[in-house]
Amino acid sequence: MNLLCRIQCGRKEKRMRKKSGGRIFRILSFVLIFVLMAGVCAGCGTEKGKGSQTTGSSEKNKNDSGKRGKVTKAVSNEAAEASAPAQETEDTAQNPTPEPTPTPEPTPAPPQPQPEGQYVAYLTFDDGTSEQTDHVLDILAQYGIKATFFVTQQQGEENAARYRRIVAEGHSIGLHSVTHSYKQVYASLDTFIADVEGIRQFVLNTTGVDTHLYRFPGGSSNTVSNVPITDCIRYLNQNGYRYFDWNVDTSDAVNHNSQTVDQLLNNVFNGGAGKYHSLVVLMHDSKYQTTTVAALPQLIEGLMARGYQILPITEYTPTVQHKKAETVQ
Numbered sequence: 001m002n003l004l005c006r007i008q009c010g011r012k013e014k015r016m017r018k019k020s021g022g023r024i025f026r027i028l029s030f031v032l033i034f035v036l037m038a039g040v041c042a043g044c045g046t047e048k049g050k051g052s053q054t055t056g057s058s059e060k061n062k063n064d065s066g067k068r069g070k071v072t073k074a075v076s077n078e079a080a081e082a083s084a085p086a087q088e089t090e091d092t093a094q095n096p097t098p099e100p101t102p103t104p105e106p107t108p109a110p111p112q113p114q115p116e117g118q119y120v121a122y123l124t125f126d127d128g129t130s131e132q133t134d135h136v137l138d139i140l141a142q143y144g145i146k147a148t149f150f151v152t153q154q155q156g157e158e159n160a161a162r163y164r165r166i167v168a169e170g171h172s173i174g175l176h177s178v179t180h181s182y183k184q185v186y187a188s189l190d191t192f193i194a195d196v197e198g199i200r201q202f203v204l205n206t207t208g209v210d211t212h213l214y215r216f217p218g219g220s221s222n223t224v225s226n227v228p229i230t231d232c233i234r235y236l237n238q239n240g241y242r243y244f245d246w247n248v249d250t251s252d253a254v255n256h257n258s259q260t261v262d263q264l265l266n267n268v269f270n271g272g273a274g275k276y277h278s279l280v281v282l283m284h285d286s287k288y289q290t291t292t293v294a295a296l297p298q299l300i301e302g303l304m305a306r307g308y309q310i311l312p313i314t315e316y317t318p319t320v321q322h323k324k325a326e327t328v329q
């Protein structure tokens with residue numbers, strides 16, 4: 001019974017295995033077909049996509065390769081140009097030596113305010129231009145120094161060239177007078193104003209510079225004016241002028257050049273030099289002042305030796321005034 005059962009059961013199992021095997025085979029077949037079909041379709045899609053992608057990417061590649069070509073070309077050019085330094089770099093890498101310290105870029109120095117206590121001298125020449133102007137300018141150029149010329153109205157092309165040379169060589173030009181005749185200049189406030197505006201217009205016409213630097217004929221402390229000097233100062237204050245007197249007088253105008261070189265130098269170095277931090281030195285520029293020209297190199301050297309920086313007067317220069325402008329309202 002058992003044996004029969006086993007035989008029957010065995011046959012059943014075989015049939016079952018056959019059946020299930022068949023099923024599995026069919027399922028596998030379907031799966032395989034499906035996979036194959038899907039693979040083909042996917043392949044088609046992929047190929048299509050790939051085709052378009054390939055086209056795109058090939059164009060892209062073309063572009064890229066074009067770009068690369070260019071880059072390569074550029075690199076190769078650079079490499080060709082820089083081949084020697086590259087070799088040096090490799091050698092340097094094999095045998096490292098300290099990198100040379102790069103030279104720092106020079107940074108422009110900010111404008112420095114004039115340090116307190118610094119000695120400054122302003123050389124001023126009144127009454128020009130004249131035949132001495134050329135000599136004075138030559139000496140100033142030789143020392144690389146800028147000065148200030150308070151000029152009068154002198155006619156002629158030679159003088160016109162001198163006014164222009166003063167400006168062209170970087171000196172300051174200031175106003176002094178048209179006539180330098182005390183009687184005429186200070187006869188009245190009107191004549192004073194006419195004189196100031198006359199010399200201003202003359203300098204402007206001759207040099208193109210509209211200067212408002214001014215020096216009174218005889219200084220703001222003069223005793224020859226018929227007009228109260230305060231009236232003159234008021235006019236200057238109200239019209240943007242800045243006037244300068246002096247605190248060191250070379251006395252080179254005394255009796256039309258009666259002083260020797262030593263006397264002129266003595267007047268400066270035993271006068272204001274060393275006494276003031278800011279010197280405004282009065283000199284003259286007329287046909288008489290040959291001694292001034294002769295003393296100028298020693299004057300410059302002496303000031304430098306005493307630590308003075310020699311500068312031209314500008315609208316920013318602190319004023320030296322015998323009669324202070326701010327005392328006049």
Ligand SMILES: [Zn+2]
Nearest residue numbers: 126127217218
């Ligand atoms: Zn003068």
